[in-house]
Amino acid sequence: MRAAAEQVAESLRDEILAGVFPSGARLGEAELAGRLSVSRTPVREALSRLAAEGLVEIQPNRGARVVTRTPDELREIFEIRLRLEPYAVCRAVPRLTARQLDELDDLATTMVTVGRSSTLVDLNRCFHGLFIDAAGSPPLAQALRAVTHAAVVHQNFHDYSEDALDRSLRHHVEMVAAARAGDGEWAEAIMRAHLCNARATMIGGRP
Amino acid sequence: MRAAAEQVAESLRDEILAGVFPSGARLGEAELAGRLSVSRTPVREALSRLAAEGLVEIQPNRGARVVTRTPDELREIFEIRLRLEPYAVCRAVPRLTARQLDELDDLATTMVTVGRSSTLVDLNRCFHGLFIDAAGSPPLAQALRAVTHAAVVHQNFHDYSEDALDRSLRHHVEMVAAARAGDGEWAEAIMRAHLCNARATMIGGRP
DNA sequence: CACCGCAAGATTGCATGCAATCCTTCCCAC
DNA sequence: GTGGGAAGGATTGCATGCAATCTTGCGGTG
Known part of the structure; x- marks a missing residue:
């Protein structure tokens, strides 16, 4: 541009x-x-x-x-992420360089230590963004960024319960372990759980 | 705007x-x-x-x-569509009005009769677009339109074999039947097959 | 007292003009 | 004859100005 x-x-x-x-x-x-x-x-x-x-x-x-999203739209955004982001992670795992793995490791461990700060959402965005970029698919990245951005605007981790936040951070760590193991299936499964956890805490239980 | x-x-x-x-x-x-x-x-x-x-x-x-898409990008676009559009159809089926069902019927049957004309791609776009709109999810519609548009630019049904085109048109008809039956699962399955068929003919077999 | 209409201020939408960048082509040196 | 470079034209990027539209506050009326 x-x-x-x-x-x-x-x-x-x-x-x-x-x-x-x-x-x-x-x-x-x-x-x-x-x-x-x-x-x-x-x-x-x-x-x-x-x-x-x-x-x-x-x-x-x-x-x-x-933008302001209605709860319905937020729920829909998670449905979209659930269908695309695990796939992106699966694609990304075999393409991750050692450098990127280290970066993911840093992000995951840092997120554990910083606690509920304003940088948490930034780190989280970097973490997910790195996987999305590493998937090496511009169309996928474009489609995902549109929805993840919209979700991030309304996500500040304030709504997370102690348990949910703990799970979320451990998901990141486990995802890096799966990536280091080269197990895309594993990483994909964790990402799916990660998003379900986020959806449950952000949107509330199934009505 | x-x-x-x-x-x-x-x-x-x-x-x-x-x-x-x-x-x-x-x-x-x-x-x-x-x-x-x-x-x-x-x-x-x-x-x-x-x-x-x-x-x-x-x-x-x-x-x-x-835009010009590389074969890899086209393949990726179909991977995205395969993950979102069947879901969109499943969501759309219980929301379709009688009027929309008739419109889908018209589109599907018209596409069978017009043959390989330039209007075929238009009708096809309307058909898929109607399902996407009927899903009633703006974020989903936005994400899907981005990728379907990009695919349509490079899709003119010229590459379709006789068999593949026949299958594609029958898929539309069957999808309307599934929608009329209120069977979202059925419609979703046909859409998945529909996209696989399109992917196979447009991209070529797995290398 | 509430509600509708209206005018002034503010903001957006579009047109135009100029500077910066890029592409083409011609010329010159090798 | 070929490769490099510079000048000219063309196109894009940005700033500014003006008309159109919206918002806001006030006054009048029921």
């Missing part, structure tokens, strides 16, 4: 995922343009892009807002 | 999916703006949008082109 627009999009994406803009926050073009010292044109382009990524929604003549 | 930009995007989307612009065709901003009697601004916005939809790819300072 274009340099300035790319920078604006990246900055906005980071800030939205970091929670700087809460869900539903209004994103005025002029305000963003002023904040980043660019014209409104690249801002509009970035907003368009983020809208397609599922991070913001644009209403004609009414501006852009950070 | 904005009125003019929306119109440009829709027009471009239709023309790309209709094959007016072949895969890899250059999409100059000035040319498109002139053709549709708008300024370059909405054209740029539409191209950005279509890029996010996976229909075109934008290279910085080098303009936009209709």
